[in-house]
Amino acid sequence: MDRLAFNAMAAINEERIGRHQLSNDIANVSTVGFKRTFEVTLQPHQAVGEGFDSRLQPRMYANDQIILDPGPLMVTGRDLDVAMNHKTVLGVTASNGELAFTRRGDLKVNSNGVLETGSGHIVRSQDGGPITVPQGFKLSFGSDGNLYAIDPAQPGVPQQQVIAQLLLKDASDTALAKREDGLFKVDGKPPGTDFASGTGPVSLTPQALEGSSVNPMASMVKLIEQSRSFEHQVRIIKESKSNDESGASMMKVG
Structure with missing residues (x-):
């Protein structure tokens, strides 16, 4: 139960970067000249330490490079x-x-x-x-x-x-990344x-x-997907807790 809940909680924490990026994109739908960055990806990462080699933890990888495709x-x-x-x-x-x-x-x-x-x-x-x-x-x-x-x-x-x-x-030959103030800088x-x-x-x-290069409809669909993923991870934590309680009750002396 501990490992299952930990994996689900790790996935929730790692996906926060994607939620922040998506929220920023939606907030700048009407910003003049706004450019999206490459999307973040959630990949399995082998956990280091004692235990089986098959232990994998989710890890979010972000890419701040700007997509310079022209907007409307x-x-x-x-x-x-x-x-x-x-x-x-x-x-x-x-x-x-x-x-x-x-x-x-x-x-x-x-x-x-x-x-x-x-x-x-x-x-x-x-x-x-x-x-x-x-x-x-x-x-x-x-x-x-x-x-x-x-x-x-x-x-x-x-x-x-x-x-x-x-x-x-x-x-066109230079990779640009986004600064904290929203401006562009040379990546790396x-x-x-x-x-x-x-x-x-x-x-x-x-x-x-x-206009902004953010597609409002695509961004809303991604927001719904992330909300469902969050609910799914929370449901896993609740079910693992219920299974643990059921297993503990079986060990009680009658």
């Missing part, structure tokens, strides 16, 4: 909205000052005139610094990542001027590590946003 494209018509095409990622500055990457393209200009994402992370230019926008200028993006500005007060026909280029990288490298752009194309779709 939403046309907004807003000049500061951009959607990264293919496996392009945007370089930003994390809250601790480190270099990080994201697929979130709902950009805005803060009160200091600096370009940032909708979550408040400063967007980096190709030279690695922040992008300062002239006050009162009309902004627009090109498909190559250039930021154009037009001075409405300019006499005659206003001319577009390139004021910066976004730090865009192709991550210290946070803030840069990487060379791959051979894939780097481009944007202006006036559009990329």
Whole structure:
């Protein structure tokens, strides 16, 4: 009974990582540019110590690598909205000052005139610094990542001027993992590590946003499966307790 209940309890504890990941995916169904990571798997692991060699315990293996498959494209018509095409990622500055990457393209200009994402992370230019926008200028993006500005007060026909280029990288040849703040980092490298752009194309779709890559229906089905698995493990613990009590009652002296 002890081994049976222990195995069931170990399975419940190990599956918590999958439950946390699934809960995070469901919470970000409507988050712009959100990317899922590879799913966790529950595998048998041989227990070390005294006992039979056939003793196996469940162990959860997680993979934090990001799946960069494109999400649904939403046309907004807003000049500061951009959607990264293919496996392009945007370089930003994390809250601790480190270099990080994201697929979130709902950009805005803060009160200091600096370009940032909708979550408040400063967007980096190709030279690695922040992008300062002239006050009162009309902004627009090109498909190559250039930021154009037009001075409405300019006499005659206003001319577009390139004021910066976004730090865009192709991550088709680089494995990215998720940071604690939701941004991306190079998998297996210290946070803030840069990487060379791959051979894939780097481009944007202006006036559009990329939706979350989470499938709500598939996530709900997985949530139901995990709930049933939890109930099944609890039922095993209860049944093993009942069997133990029945066996103990047979040993009582009449």
